[in-house]
Amino acid sequence: MKRKAAGVLSLGDYEALARAHLPRPLFGYVAGACEDNLTVAANREAMRRVAFVSRVLRDMAGRTQQLSLFGENWSSPFGIAPMGLSALIAMRGDIALARAAHAENVPMLLSATSLIRLEEVRTVSPSCWFQAYLPADRDWIDGVVDRVTKAGFGTLVISVDVPVLGNRENLIRERFSTPLKPSLRLALDGVLHPRWLLGTFAPTLLRHGMPAFENSSATRGAPVIARNVERSFGQRDRLTWDGIRHIRDRWRGNLVIKGLLHAEDASLARSVGADAIILSNHGGRQLDGAIATLDALPGAVAAAGDMPVLIDSGFRRGSDILKAIALGARMVLIGRPFLYAAAVHGEAGVRHAIGLLRAEIDRNMALLGTKSLDELGPDYLHRTDGAAI
Numbered sequence: 001m002k003r004k005a006a007g008v009l010s011l012g013d014y015e016a017l018a019r020a021h022l023p024r025p026l027f028g029y030v031a032g033a034c035e036d037n038l039t040v041a042a043n044r045e046a047m048r049r050v051a052f053v054s055r056v057l058r059d060m061a062g063r064t065q066q067l068s069l070f071g072e073n074w075s076s077p078f079g080i081a082p083m084g085l086s087a088l089i090a091m092r093g094d095i096a097l098a099r100a101a102h103a104e105n106v107p108m109l110l111s112a113t114s115l116i117r118l119e120e121v122r123t124v125s126p127s128c129w130f131q132a133y134l135p136a137d138r139d140w141i142d143g144v145v146d147r148v149t150k151a152g153f154g155t156l157v158i159s160v161d162v163p164v165l166g167n168r169e170n171l172i173r174e175r176f177s178t179p180l181k182p183s184l185r186l187a188l189d190g191v192l193h194p195r196w197l198l199g200t201f202a203p204t205l206l207r208h209g210m211p212a213f214e215n216s217s218a219t220r221g222a223p224v225i226a227r228n229v230e231r232s233f234g235q236r237d238r239l240t241w242d243g244i245r246h247i248r249d250r251w252r253g254n255l256v257i258k259g260l261l262h263a264e265d266a267s268l269a270r271s272v273g274a275d276a277i278i279l280s281n282h283g284g285r286q287l288d289g290a291i292a293t294l295d296a297l298p299g300a301v302a303a304a305g306d307m308p309v310l311i312d313s314g315f316r317r318g319s320d321i322l323k324a325i326a327l328g329a330r331m332v333l334i335g336r337p338f339l340y341a342a343a344v345h346g347e348a349g350v351r352h353a354i355g356l357l358r359a360e361i362d363r364n365m366a367l368l369g370t371k372s373l374d375e376l377g378p379d380y381l382h383r384t385d386g387a388a389i
């Protein structure tokens with residue numbers, strides 16, 4: 001593994017490797033966003049607009065990036081965002097991600113559209129969280145909540161930014177759909193990517209059968225490759241704060257709402273009893289033109305009071321993470337690069353990626369002159385556009 005990882009110096013390096021490794025529609029599914037990619041660009045631009053003002057000549061020995069959340073101590077202020085279809089992209093992808101996160105003591109969020117049964121993932125990684133997409137239908141909600149409870153999860157994340165799917169034109173261009181439709185072109189694409197075909201797809205089929213959407217509801221859903229099967233989503237566009245109140249009454253563990261951007265929604269989440277929120281524009285995959293999450297952060301933090309605010313979308317470096325922490329985020333989630341790492345180098349690749357980020361944070365804390373995450377605040381930051389921090 002050391003040899004394989006030698007050339008991977010930053011999370012960004014995994015993208016090029018994954019592009020070569022994966023069939024086109026699959027790489028397109030992970031890398032893509034929607035419409036004109038305005039939000040993807042806004043996420044990066046917002047990070048560029050914030051600069052550090054470091055402090056010097058402080059004793060930096062014993063600095064730590066540990067933090068506590070929901071009564072647990074985590075080794076770094078970042079985790080792995082929920083990503084659907086990971087087990088089609090990487091060999092046993094959800095398990096590779098969950099094991100790596102558990103070993104490195106950072107959270108991993110198992111997606112509602114994952115392809116390995118949540119009970120199995122929870123067994124190999126007791127620290128992972130489960131993310132659900134839920135419709136308004138109370139029987140559907142109760143079925144999922146009860147299943148996740150029975151499996152022993154401590155944290156349930158409800159993603160609320162997909163009432164309908166974003167306009168992902170790139171998926172149409174790449175001929176990607178869920179389920180994927182079998183075609184000569186898809187088969188040829190597989191043959192042209194033999195490492196994926198022989199290292200992920202073929203062994204998955206041989207050992208585990210055709211993957212299916214295992215965790216979207218209380219029972220098994222559609223297979224991931226099928227000609228004439230429609231996936232059932234229920235009426236997700238009818239879920240409201242009332243539904244969240246109902247979930248709060250039924251779910252005894254930590255409840256997290258993912259996919260908020262507005263300060264008033266942060267405050268509503270708190271008032272219905274959420275234990276934390278995740279500011280997210282879904283990595284630019286839903287509403288194109290949505291505000292960068294870093295720009296939404298100060299308002300949400302002010303509205304959230306003592307409720308922890310987590311954040312994702314476009315974070316790639318330890319420095320990006322430290323900017324969010326200085327603006328009041330408790331933790332940052334990262335999506336695509338971890339899935340690329342799992343695709344090309346499996347669990348060891350994900351651990352390597354976690355190690356790279358951790359080293360960047362540690363180095364930058366020393367360069368910034370801060371020994372703990374609590375010390376970081378807006379006084380370490382400057383807005384290059386002259387706006388107030």
Ligand SMILES: Cc1cc2nc3c(=O)[nH]c(=O)nc-3n(C[C@H](O)[C@H](O)[C@H](O)COP(=O)(O)O)c2cc1C
Pocket residue numbers: 029030031081082083084111112113114131159258280281282283284312313314315333334335336337
């Ligand atoms: C391939 C892929 C699948 C995703 N699937 C889900 C999902 O099932 N549930 C969810 O809440 N978010 C999903 N997301 C969004 C991520 O959780 C996260 O918000 C986003 O990827 C963060 O941006 P980043 O990839 O730029 O780090 C997905 C993102 C990607 C890239």
